[in-house]
Amino acid sequence: MADRVERLTNLLALLLETRRPLTLHEIASELESQYPDAGQARRAAFERDKAALREIGVEISTETFGGDRAGEMGHHIERSSFELPDLDLTDDEVRALQVALAATRPDSAIGEEALLKLGGVGGGVGGPIRMHLPELPALPILRSAVAQRHPVSFRYSGSVRKVEPWGLLLRDGFWYVVGFDQDRGAPRTFRVDRFEGEVAIDSAIVFEPPSDGDVGAALPTNPLLLGDEVAAEREAVVHIAARRAWLVEREIGSERILVRQDDGSITIRLPFTNEDALRSWVLGFLDDAELLEPVDVRDRLIEWLRAAV
CATH class of the missing domain: 3.30.70 (Alpha-Beta Plaits)
Structure with missing residues (x-):
């Protein structure tokens, strides 16, 4: 016999898809081996399942048949009462939802289906979206340093760099920290996954970030200039x-x-x-x-x- 969650899921799908009300006997036949064979036990299990679905907001409609089926009870779910109406989202709103959902790494079947419905896998507004945000040990420390405006130091390309971090940006699947390199006296970008070792914060110093606050403008649009792997251009x-x-x-x-x-x-x-x-x-x-x-x-x-x- 199927477990409770599987049976509830299958019952929900069956009652949504049916074009006419189904009796308990018909439901048990469609969901073969998922309900007990004995009549009283079957009825009790079915009533518990109906109650469970109603508790989560699924309204199951019932109908009493007449004629040669007089006295029998049919069950179904009105799709209009179950499904969300059209949200009438603009293209920009749909795109924003696609990005937000993709950023959560929807690796489960439910997540993939949700992304598909928003057009994020097979098409939709603006084409498919896939996003997997890399998680790195240095990111929480860098985020804290950016928020509190404390300089950081780390090893990068074989040397220690002392940087006033202005912000973190994601570009082409890689995290970059943008800031002022104290040793070179100029803005620089560093790819976080190429840090060598741990990041240290100098909490005794508070720096002033750029007045315009546009961190994105400091990140080169040319990928050949992203990062600071060489000492000079x-x-x-x-x-x-x-x-x-x-x-x-x-x-x-x-x-x-x-x-x-x-x-x-x-x-x-x-x-x-x-x-x-x-x-x-x-x-x-x-x-x-x-x-x-x-x-x-x-x-x-x-x-x-x-x-x-």
Whole structure:
């Protein structure tokens, strides 16, 4: 015999889907082996199930038959009384709900169904949404430091960085802390999952954040400049095949083109501080892109490819 929760779920689904009222006998036949065979025990179990559903707000309608079925009782659920009416949400409101639900990581079947109904998996307003927010040990400490305006220190790319954290931002699935680097005397961004070791807070100092309060504006929109893996901004030289040249020029602008070859290919220059992002960008073009400089970055890219084979 099915457990109580499974039986209640199946009973609810059956009474919602039926086009006519069902007797207890018909219900027991549809939900085979889920109710006792004995008449009195079956009736008692069914009455308990009806009471349980009514306690959570599910109204079960009953109807007494006449004619050759006189005296029999039929049961069903009016969908109009059970289902929510159309909420008449605007496109922006639907999109906001999609993002909020996706951010909760709806890995359960119920969560996936809810996201589907909001258009977050198979389509809907603005296309599908999937979001999995990474949780990192440093995040609670950084959030506290941002809220209380205390400087933090941490190891990053082999050196200790002292930063006045202005805020935390999520970009392309990664958390970044944006703030003022005290040693470099300039705003910097750091990818939190690349912190080496623990984060320390200097609670004796309270800093003043930027007056405009726009943390997002301090985060570069160019992924090649996200993070601070290198001490200073560097420039990459990349050769792009002719068939992709137009696409790259549209992306980076004609001012970054160093050479236009007769065959239609181009050589470009790209500023970067994030070597991994540069590697991903180059490899995204497969055979249509070749990193020429810096030589040390090119060598590490070749080593990475050999290790991956």
